[in-house]
Amino acid sequence: MLKNLIWRQSPRVRSLVPRSFTAFYASKVPLTSESYLSLKRNDSFKRLSSDDIEYFRTVLSKQELLGSKEEGDLDPFNEDWMQKYRGQASLVLKPKTVEKVSLILNYCNEEKLAVVPQGGNTDLVGGSVPVFDEIVLSLSNLNKVRSFDPVSGIFKCDAGVILETANDYLVQRDHIFPLDLGAKGSCQIGGVVATNAGGQRLLRYGSLHGNVLGLEVVLPDGTILDSMHSLRKDNTGYDLKQLFIGAEGTIGVVTGVSILTPPKPRAVNVSFLAVKSYEDVQKVFVKAKGELAEILSAFEFMDAKSIELTRDHLKKDDITFPLEDEYPFYILLETSGSNKEHDDAKLEKFLETAMESELVIDGTMAQDETELKNLWHWREMIPESAQCNGGxxxxxxxxxxxxxxxxxxxxxxxxxxxxxxxxxxKPVIAAVGYGHIGDGNLHLNLACREYNKTIEKCLEPFIYQFVQSKHGSISAEHGLGFQKKNYIQYTKNEVEINMMKDIKKHYDPYGILNPYKYI
Structure with a gap:
């Protein structure tokens, strides 16, 4: 059995609660319009007037409309999590029904008022905040679970349901959401779909393009497109829902999601391993795929510097690192299945042979649910740790x-x-790497003491050119947003880009939805 392995157990530390993404707003974020002086406001967009506000008051209750009467009220909606972008929205609309979303967009389309759809605002490429004075359309009040079928596993909910809330609801019904993210306590289902988020469970359960069965979307003119019928097989015509998965709210606002959810695993094991090189990371992955096969559910890697930053960040919380020594690379490996005895035996054999062959040079295993969460916490805290020194x-x-x-x-x-x-x-502390080996997704983070144009000019387009030279993609999860909108040509060819532009022009001829971004 696993307990007989000569294997250091992770320390039993207190349960950890992720910080709020807004906890690090230490100073005012500079306006995007001032940071990017070459960017000009589209003069075809109307500026918000008192008449517009009066109309919205006829549609929405007082609780559904947030203005800028008090300084700071709108900061969380105008500023992104990375403290890099800040818009100038003076109005946030938080409708509680799909019908109200329809009325809002219909009016904005006719009046040519620009709109930014916003979920949990955990976006990392500036895609969920205004650039100038666009109206913010928050989906946070659309937060109801609509239905769940325990036989088929089909789950339907509003776009504003928080990912962790959805997963907790499903766990109580012996299912799980097929996606997991470090931002699960803040991100919303609609935003997850709109950015085609991936996360740690993609290796086991696949992408949202395969799991989303139907969507409810409000188009720019207010038309409600409803494909929530939830058939797993439907070969009649175009699969329209795919247009909106990853479209970042540029051709429609997702208001409802129907998604296939897998059964909750009855046995979950997590190991935190150390290896000598990135080459050994790959070798352990190949070995894990071959020997753990159907129970392998996550395979994450982290380099030494990313863990060093996390250790420094967590010192103040008195959290002990699970290994005694430092190593060049780390692996977090998770298995999940329906038979604990079977899973334990497979994992035991895998770990024994991996250590005997010196592929794995150190490691620890979670012995209970608390330790399991704590090991995952070391991986999930890397983004916050990389950001906390300034940017x-x-x-x-x-x-x-x-x-x-x-x-x-x-x-x-x-x-x-x-x-x-x-x-x-120097302005840069380190460039660190971590991510999902199972789907070839690298998170390259540059921890810095400040944001400045010299760093950006050094990195862009250098990074995108490097990715292109290796036939990769400049965005694996978070989309293009504002940050990458000018670099799509490094992944897509001219024909593809023109088709995307044609789709945008067709569904949003006035360009009111999430302008200045995407393409």
Missing amino acids: VYKYDVSLPLKDLYSLVEATNARLESEGLIGDES
């Missing part, structure tokens, strides 16, 4: 596995050659 530049890309970590090495070399990294006088 972070995030590049979420996909690359062939053999080339995945080479981007981190190339980025550090470029920063060093430009004199931007080194001692405490």
Whole structure:
């Protein structure tokens, strides 16, 4: 049995609660319009007037309309989590029904008022906040579970349901949501779909393109498109829902989601392992796929510097690192299945042979639910830890596995050659790499002491050119948003880009939905 392995157990530390994403708003974020002086407001968009506000008051209750009467009321809606972008919205609309969303968009379309759909605002590429004075359309009040069928596993909910809330609801019914993210306590289902988020469970359960069965979407002119019928097989015509998965609210606002959910695993094991090189990370992954096969549910990797930043960040919370020594690379491996005895036996054999062959040089296993969550916490806290020293530049890309970590090495070399990294006088602390080995998704984070244009010019388009040279994608999860809108050509060809533009023009001829972003 697993307990007989000579294997250091992780310390029993207190249960950890993720911080709010707004906890690090230490100073005012500069206006995006002032940071990017070449960017101009589209003069075809109407400026908000008192007549417009009066109309919205006839449609919405007092609780559904938030203005800027009191300083600071709108900051959480105008500022992104990374403290990099800030808009100038003076009005936030928080409708409680789909019909009200329809009325809002119909009016904005006729009046040419620009609108930014917003979920939990955990976006990492500036896609969920205004650039200028766009109206923020918050989906947070659309937060009801609509139905769940325990036979088929089909779950239907409003777009504003928080991911963790949805998963907790399903767990009580012996199912789980097929996606898991570090931002699960804040992100909303509609935003997850709109950005085609991936996360830690993609290796086991696949992408949202396969799991979403239907959507309810309000188009820019207020038309409600309802495909919530939830058939797993329907070969009649175009699969229209796919247009909106990953469209980042540019051609419609997702208000309802129907999704296939898997049964809750009856046995879950998590191991935190150390290896000597990125090459060994790949070897352990190949071994895990071959020997753990159907029970392998997550395979995450982290480099030494990402864990070092996390250790420094968590020191104040008196959280003990699960391993005694430091290593070049770490792996978080999760298995989940229906038979604990079977899973334990497979995992035991895998770990024994991995250590005997010296592929794995150290490690620990969770012995209970608390330790399991704590091991995952070390992986999930990396984004916050990379950001907490002042700022972070995030590049979420996909690359062939053999080339995945080479981007981190190339980025550090470029920063060093430009004199931007080194001692405490330099603006960049480190470029770190972590991510999902199972789907070739690298999270390249540049922990910095400040945001400045010199860093950006050093990184862009260098990073995108490197990704293109390896036939990768400049966005693997978070979309294009504002940050990557000018670099789509590094992944998509001219024909693809023109088709995307044609779709945008057809459904949103006035361009009112989430302008200045995407393409």
